[in-house]
Amino acid sequence: MGLGHYAVINSVWDAARTLLHDWPVDDGEEYLEAVKACLDAIIGDLPPDHVRAAFVRAAQEAGIAVIEAAD
Template identity: 45%
Template sequence: MKLNPWKEFEPIVLVFENKKRLISTAHEAAAVLIKDWPGDDGDEYCVAVRTCWEVILGKMDAFELRRALLRAAEEAGIAAIAAVH
């Protein structure tokens, strides 16, 4: 099985307390979910992590990851801004 962490979706900017992160690939989404997320116990967070893995495995479309990230950001109180690519 060949993994593809570079699957792209329309970019979003997530605004954390001390930095902004531009996210447009499954790889970037995985990094922000693992390194920068303020907590790991929310339902939408868990869905976003699972969706990220499914996208990397090629089992799900990257658009679904973008949607999952937006829902997880809302759940965590993280501002999300649509970015022009």
Template identity: 40%
Template sequence: MTAINDHSAFWKKPISIDLDSGERLVLRSPQDALYALVSDWPVNGGVHQQRAIDFCRAWLAGRMPAETVRQAFILAALEAGVAVNEEEDGAGASASTPPVKS
């Protein structure tokens, strides 16, 4: 039996979110999403936020496909009024890695 996920797996299409601080985060995986949901989320206690956190943790345990987590995260963002942009090329920084300035 194969596991549902590889913990280094990335989503097929990254998501970028704009925070109230003006910062933009690019999320490439459920692990990035979990970090954003617990560290940078503007509204705590939303039903979809908690569900997305649970889905991220289920993904970490190998019980949830990454793309299902992605959809749950988008619902959480809509619930919190967080602007979501689906990245075409994946350019940008990961939620857990600050951007590199040149």
């Protein structure tokens, strides 16, 4: 991602792709939990809302702002 860039995350697949290809750091505890959450959700062991929470925590850990869309 980088300064001034943004991504719209609409699915577990989008979250996984962003974490694996565009994330600025790959060694934080929350980052690793978010990657694991994505994998667990892809195989059906975790609901998407848990992935979202893990993704937001990883973003906070990495200093990435998260803008939440209204439901």
